Amino acid sequence: MKTRKVSEMTEQELKNAKYIMNLKGKDYCTVAYRLLRFREEHPTWSITKEIIHRDDVSIIVKCSISDDQGRVIAEDFAEEMCRSHLPTIEKASTDAMGRALANLGYATSSIASYEEMKRFEGKQQSKPRTTQAPTNTQQSPNKTTPTHLATKQPRRKKSSSPEKTPEQLEQELSSNLDWMSEKFPWKLTKHDGIAAVELTWAEIPQLEKVKSKDGKVYGYRQYLRILETKTNDPLVAAKCKVAANHFKSIKNKESKDAAQAELFGNNGKEVNQYSTEGVGA
Numbered sequence: 001m002k003t004r005k006v007s008e009m010t011e012q013e014l015k016n017a018k019y020i021m022n023l024k025g026k027d028y029c030t031v032a033y034r035l036l037r038f039r040e041e042h043p044t045w046s047i048t049k050e051i052i053h054r055d056d057v058s059i060i061v062k063c064s065i066s067d068d069q070g071r072v073i074a075e076d077f078a079e080e081m082c083r084s085h086l087p088t089i090e091k092a093s094t095d096a097m098g099r100a101l102a103n104l105g106y107a108t109s110s111i112a113s114y115e116e117m118k119r120f121e122g123k124q125q126s127k128p129r130t131t132q133a134p135t136n137t138q139q140s141p142n143k144t145t146p147t148h149l150a151t152k153q154p155r156r157k158k159s160s161s162p163e164k165t166p167e168q169l170e171q172e173l174s175s176n177l178d179w180m181s182e183k184f185p186w187k188l189t190k191h192d193g194i195a196a197v198e199l200t201w202a203e204i205p206q207l208e209k210v211k212s213k214d215g216k217v218y219g220y221r222q223y224l225r226i227l228e229t230k231t232n233d234p235l236v237a238a239k240c241k242v243a244a245n246h247f248k249s250i251k252n253k254e255s256k257d258a259a260q261a262e263l264f265g266n267n268g269k270e271v272n273q274y275s276t277e278g279v280g281a
Contacts, residue, residue, distance in 0.1 A: 006036045031094050031113045034101035044068040047100070049093050053226065057081065059088055060229055063096035065104055074104040078116070079229035169238035180243065185236055186227070201243050205250075221247055 006019060014020045019033035038045070046066050053060035059082060064075040078095035080088045098113035164172075173179065180201040187196035188204065189211045199206070210223040218226065221244045228240035 005040050006033060007040055028117055029102075029107055029113060031098040031101070031115055034098060034106040034113070037106050038065075038101055038104070042067070045073075047097060049096060051089070052077075052222075053079075055082075058230075059092050060226060061089070061092040061096040062225075063093070063100040065100050074100050076100040076103055077225045077229055164234075166234060166238055169235060170242055173238055173242045174246075177246065179239065180246075188223075201239065204243070205247055 006014065006017075009017070009019075011020065014033065015022075015027075019030055019036075020027050021030060022028075038047075045068060048064050048066065050062045050064075051059060052062050058079050060077055060079045062075060062077050064072050066072050076096055076099035078092045078099060080092035080095070082088050095113065095116045098116060101107075102113070182200060184199050184201050184204060187198055188207055189196045190207045190209070204220050204224070207220055209217050210220050211217050212223070212226075224240045224244040224247075228237045228244070231237050231240070
């Protein structure tokens with residue numbers, strides 16, 4: 001009996017085969033489904049993985065997908081915290097591959113795979129909940145609190161809107177790039193420099209290569225991807241990802257314009273307001 005391709009299956013058949021799983025009312029593709037689709041459609045393409053950071057705290061894996069000419073078509077990163085009782089490298093490798101395949105187009109409504117989201121939900125549930133000790137608000141009739149010692153507790157503002165998903169943040173940031181004129185939240189050190197400098201998001205490409213605290217040198221887009229996985233601020237993480245993709249699109253456009261100028265002559269081109277002369281990665 002001929003095996004049926006996953007690309008020919010209906011949505012219900014994919015769910016029955018557990019290639020699409022539901023988590024909290026939302027469907028997510030498994031990494032296995034994305035990999036099968038990729039192998040069916042691109043049997044001669046290759047997937048490579050590389051550990052770009054590893055210490056006692058976490059490990060970061062980079063996954064790249066190349067065509068049969070060796071050109072990198074898609075890539076992404078994943079970080080996993082080190083725990084002695086869990087296969088850290090394997091989990092980071094799987095997540096990075098799932099994200100890279102999603103960037104290639106093998107995804108439904110989310111870049112994150114079912115495996116990645118399930119682990120994320122598990123981490124959220126395993127976080128210890130802090131309980132506030134009950135306070136006795138009743139005072140003895142013979143004791144009063146002096147006015148100058150009384151402290152007024154500030155009221156916590158209630159959020160008027162639900163927390164946004166990473167995909168929603170990225171979509172909003174991509175539609176309006178005015179935030180790139182804001183100051184970058186970290187100081188960056190040029191690979192051959194000594195002192196760290198403060199830059200706006202738009203000025204980051206001027207460094208070309210960045211030296212990290214451990215002395216390693218990265219291309220500025222690669223360093224943005226690393227910071228994306230390390231920050232605990234979802235908004236900053238989304239900005240790092242959008243900025244890296246934006247600078248990549250500028251670089252691709254510059255290369256395309258340069259090729260056209262060489263063939264047809266340079267008749268002038270529009271310069272993006274966030275592009276930088278001599279950008280390199």
